[in-house]
Amino acid sequence: MATVTMPPSEEARTVFKRLGYAIDEEEMQFIAERKWRRVLVTPMCESDVESPERLLEGEDTTDYPRLRCFVTWKQSAETLLTYLRSAKPPYDWAIIGVDRDGDFEVVYPHSWA
Template sequence: MGIISTPLLEEARSIFSDLGYTVSTAGTELRAERKWRVVYVTTSDPDDTPNRGDLRCFVAPEDRAASLCEELLARAPDYEWAVMELADSGGYRIHHPRTSEGISA
């Protein structure tokens, strides 16, 4: 996965905006804010991800999401994370390390 994937980030921007977050650009990532919560949204690989923030959402296409989840589970980073899997058909699914099943929307 590259440092930034504009189509994936733009889809994520739209989803977070629809969920009521205020979304801004933060370098090669997005910063989504709602109430007290700040989520850094990225398409970067975990190795290339800036070490900031307590909440991070990795955005990935369907064919990359499962392996990204496994990679993050193995790394056990010091921040809370989720993977937003963007479906080719237009929907999305959220994978969180505390759930065995993703949340679809």
């Protein structure tokens, strides 16, 4: 299925714009800002979610914002949630599941957006 093989980059941008965040970068991974929040947003396709350690291990997080949000397709969100809970990364994080129709769901934490 084509939707899961590509990271939901445009969908991630749309979600954060709808939530009132300013977005400057045109890279796949981007910073979203609103009020006091600076969030590093990382879109992830299904294959990224199946092996997230290759994307997340060894990261130097000193230059990143304290808040991270991983945006993936809805059907992959629970797999990513399981991984991040066990990995316990050294930053605050959230997961948003999206679909092609523009619908999204904050999977974790439920009240963070």
